[in-house]
Amino acid sequence: MTGTHRPVIRTPDQRIRVFVSSTLRELAEERRAARAAIERMRLAPVMFELGARPHPPRALYRSYLAQSDVFVGIYADSYGWVAPGEEVSGLEDEYALAPPDMPKLIYVRASEHREPRLEDLIARIRSDDTAAYLPFGTAEELEELVSNDLATLLAERFDESRLHNGGGPEEIPPTPQSRIPVPQTSTIGRDREIAEVRSLFERGTKLVTLVGPGGIGKSRLAVEVAQGSADLFPDGRYFLPLEGVFEPGLLLPTVAYVLGIRDTGEAALEERISRALTGRRVLLVLDNFEQIVEAALLLVRLFDAAPSVSLLVTSRTVLRIRGERVFEVKALGVPEAVAHPSVERMHRSPAVALFVDRAQAVKPDFALTAENAPAVADICRRLEGLPLAIELAAAKVRLLTPHGIAQRLEESLPLLTAAARDLPDRHRTMRATIDWSVGLLPTEQRALLEDLGVFARQFTLEAVEALGTGRAWEGQAIDGIAGLIDASLVRQTEVGGRSVLSLLAVVREYALGRLKEHGESARMRAAHADYYSDLVAAVAPGLRGAGQSEAVVQLGLELPNLRAAVRHLVHIDRLDDAGDFAWRLLVYWWIAGFFGEVRVWMLELLGKDQPITPHTRAVAWFFALWSEMWQHPTEEVVAGLGECVRLFTESGDGDAAAMATAARATARLQLPLPDLDTAERELADAVHQLRDLGNPWAEAITEVSRGRLAWLRGLIDEAQACFDRATEVAESVGDHFTVSVAGNHQARLQLVRGDIDAAEAGCVRTLLVSVRLHFEEGVAYALEGLCAVAAARGDAERAGTLSAVAHAIRQRIGVFDAEAFTVHIPQLDGIRSAQPEAVAAGERRGAELTVPEAITLALPEHERSQLEPELARW
Template sequence: MWTDSRTADAPPAWTDLATYVGRQEEGAEVRRLLGSARLVTLTGPGGVGKTRLAERVAARLRRAFADGVIGVPLAEARDERLLAGLIAHRLGLHDRSVQPTLHTVADYLREKQLLLVLDNCEHLVADCAELVTTLLRHCPRLVVLCTSRRSLGVAGEHVHAVPPLTVPSGHGTSVRELEASEAVQLFVDRACSVLPSFRLTDDNGPDVAKVCRQVDGLPLGIELAAARIRALSPHQIARRLEDRLAVLSTGSRTVPERQRTLRATADWSFALCTEAERVVWARCSVFAGSFDLAAAEHVCAGGARGEDVLAAVDGLIDMSVLQREDVGSTVRYRMLETLRDYGHEQLVARNADREAARRHRDHYDRLTRDADAEWFGPRQPEWNDRLRAEHANLRVALTWSLTEPGEAGVALRMATRVSEYFVMSGAAREAREWIDRALAAVDEDEPGRALALSTSALCALFQSDLPSARARLDEAAALDTAEADAHLDYVRSFAAMLCTEPTVELAAKAVRAFAERGDVRRQMHPLFILGVSVAYRGDLDLARALLRWMLSLCEDAGDSHYRSMALFGIGVVEVWFGDAEVAETAMREALRIDLRAGDKLSAAYRVDGLAWVASRQGGHTRAARLFGTAATMWDRCGATPDVAVSIPHRCFRDATRDALGLDRFERAYAEGRSMTPAEAAGGTGEDRIEEPPRLPPSVSPLTRREAEVADLVAAGMTNREIARRLVIAQRTADTHVQHILTKLGFANRTQLTVWVIERRAAHEN
């Protein structure tokens, strides 16, 4: 499943890794339901294909929703308290307000015509029901599509039970008759993907049909069986499955038949694995979302040799147990929830679940330690991307540490270390919740408690929750821990700045203390506060010197985030007290940095700052547009400029309104509301500000095989020629091409050819 870029610039929620077979009638029925109902839930047993059907339907409907489609995989949300935050993250919201996250999500979606797809709701069904009810009540144009093993039980819910794929009858055995079966089509497609020479023939057709009937047409069962075609013939697969089903049929009759069937298929697949593959399958069930090889090697080290893990991972990919995802220059792996559940059962049966969970937590403990050590510098964007990819696993590691006796201290350290990442990615509330939960679980004399309290206060300030911040600061001060004194002075200075209170002495004290420790990273924000504060106190030369010093420290370290902050500080000081042209140059450069990094809240400050510059220079219409654009950005962040930059924001906004008159101001402001930051702040030539593309040339929505097919289409080949070149069935080539066109939203091969050529040109440049 993917996230439509018209609505959010969050990363894809999940990616379609293979061609789509069958389900035309079911897809049409679900689309019909979504045309008249605001909540549709696809139900059915694990492995029946609910997620793939939802993805297909969403892809076909994305143009029917003005604000796009958002897919949210809920399997990685192991804690109901994270549910609304996960949706906010997928929407690209920076949750900086003190109100509940669900209210922030509802406020954002209130006027949106959008399809929200919630995948795998069954483990949080009551919480999903409450959330969906709230959203549908407050967002009249919102439509929700859920997948779950059971319905939500919400008023107005339309439930569509997803059936298995059609299987051949026990009578027709010709290839033509068998090819009419969706189950056979899927088996052949998946078999060809692992053994390109495979063909459905009169000889193997009856056995293929038997396999499809044995697994009751369940897509996951078919894929697991077809993945074995490299080593076993269809006849051998059918015979082995028959043996496994016979064993299972003697078990409990309380288990639904299709669940027994799927379990038999998983048992059979697990039994055919090598011991190393079984260990990796079971131990990798502790991961949430996706994971990389280093994480798998660490978690599996307790049960398999390091050199065996890569081979096992490769084997599990061939068997369709793991799915491979290319993320930039890194390969990550993902396991379907049904197979993850099965793997976890095996892990528990081996009495290895606690050890695997601990190794998982230890890996992410070390990851947060390394990220913290290298955060200030040129690797910050890389660490930001890595932590974003590991966000779901960080949650799992933190949750385990908080529920396992004696481990809460590790959670406290982890959450404190990555709080800056959480804040930058718009999850200040989540950082604060993890820290506060850990603080409640550790002893009063836990090392690092004072720093954690101060960090919790900082996160509260980013949510504009001043009372809670002051309470946490008082708790930290009562501990009388010298280690946290500088951080306390820094956070107090920030609180004072937000309240327009005297802050110079506190900020200066923090800067000096961090400098004495050689902690350049933690000097940065206090330096910004100090520079801006001394300017307001009347010392412009000192303010310029302090902010230029901050800028040079960032440039020496190769850090971009705090460099943007220093440039913004220069812009604030110059637009208010000095040279407006210098302010504009600084604000523009800061905005470029923030747009490249995807830092929406910082970008909102920069766009608002450019409005101040335009107002001071007399460009009042442009200033009003910029204020409108910034307002949209503030709304999306759940924040307001009236807290951190209230004085210049109000003064320049009022001056702009007075210069234009209310009607002209409102018209320009409304125009700006619908503009992107790049459009509003545009300029020309070298001054032009460009947002990063939603999908950079290095990242393709296509799988490797789809990209290969797209290149051949662009070369002018027919589907038959493509099939010959890739040694696949023409039906498979047809399916690949149609799927590519659907995924990219194209109507014909010419559009696809142009897309391929443009991407090649982008790579070359």
């Protein structure tokens, strides 16, 4: 086939829809075979088996064709029924109505009794170079042909979509969360290990697991390998900290989040990740994998889907999966036990070199001398070369001499080691070292450190102070944190202009263990959950109005603890509170693309053998069904959302019931045989209810759905009116998210109607609000709209540039070409045929631009200055 159909052929629910055209009764067995082949490929067959007449009415099959991506025609003897007032049969009309650029797979059964008009149609098909034409004999043969041809078609299309006009794959820019950390201190004694691990990747190893106990230096080694391997992984290296991830089901959502891949539930998250990584020579560093080792099989699936990806995993246990190469990280070399070691000889020991380096960081005038060298050597041997233990000990030279440190270790280690006999020797020593470090703290600081164990990777001083009520350190949070920072047990950094605190993973593990030993874990988990529940209650209302951008930024900084708070609530069986927590943040989950993880929480909640309110049950099922609605739409999903409507209504939450009604209508549209009339009535009812209830955010987003449905039906004026209303409502309350979504639909429809100036103004407006919200999907759509504007005005290079940047954003965040109403492609293809060199030059330029640079290029000059602060933080 040589048709011009866009390589990416996707639908709103991410399932390719295959329209099957044939006479019904004559080819019933063949239709069953075609359906089996399509479903075997996990695609959606569009057929008329239920309630079928000799041929469906024209309006119906025209609507179904409009929602389909591939046309399959099966012909035998009969030309089919010609309806009254029509000149051709539905069979021929379906072929004629299929868009010229839609891929067409045609199968003709051998026959000696074919009707003449069908012979004429088949002759016409043979001359169509956009159609693939194959004969078949039996239904079984047809099933195999359809399956093979669909597989080939999709492979060709997706390969084309992955390559940018013949070029190579683009880099996935790292998100702030995924950049390889820059060590704040020097790495000592690991040159050989760094070289050995790097050589494994040079020889083609795809998965290397760095194994060793806590504190041995696995994470630091992984960071150094990643930092020194840019030449091996030209498409990017990404660091994914997993210390706050405790459920295997959260691995993929965490990978997606750190890579900046949005999860709106509209496609399988594994598929989005695969698409973002396929064809890219990248390295993913998965740090602290041991607590979700059951998820290791997902890594095998990732290899299968994206074979060019390499993984560097740190874990205390071996993963035991196909392709794994285990690299044991050993302790640093310690000095030999000799009576009078020379200073020069001592310096050659990596463990001693590390001690000296870290000691000088806290006491610049510290030096290794003949007098203190034996004590330093003794410390390193007692700590068995464990890097973290040595660092903790070295931090004490501010208060103690090396001799004093060695003495205290000698006094405390035997007792502390005996208290933890169930742990490996080195881990027992690590525990003992932290115990010793903590033992030097005042009582209040010890208690504070233990309480900090309930926090996730990072937290604020304000959050710490909020948890202090009734604790031994109440009113002393500032001085206590300062003391813990001085003791190298707490770290202080700056994120997004805010001061944040963090614990090393092994220290947090220690702190939480002490809390459990003292029977205080549940109390502190509850206090943590209460603080973040109050925070969400205060911030979440801003998500639906003028404070939306600020709320999204604040919640993004707090996300690790929001996740921890939900886990705490579920863990301590406060299930109704967990449901309320999740529901308040519905808008945030949508904007941030975080539905996958919420679904895991809610399924865990439903699996608890505990009583919950009908409202909590409705919330949990709503989140659980959201992804199913897009990815696996069935009548059961529609019914499940109907049950959510009922439960919300019985709970007295009309607002939530109306939103569930809108979701049920959307689910109806995703069915292989969509119920357009019922969906239209439900969307209209939901809009009216939400307007009466005073929920402008949900009203506006539901108006967008009504506009999409109207556009799908060819009612352009009605669609425009819906988008206009959605934009008006959203702007009236400062809802940037819906302004972006509705505005992009509005602008694309204006492009279809030829109103280029209005479309440009609309795209600029939505680009501005999308940047303020850091809504990258909205940025991509706005850039695509401005690409179409440039193409319509004959600016081929600008069109190519904006298209390339938008495509790169889609690729990186895992958003397929899901928008059924994308309209920049025909304009871009048109100008490409007229000015191919200029478009190609623009695409090359776009491939080199960062997103902020592309946004600056796309905006009119007078609009650029107001976005400088936002772009500086992008």
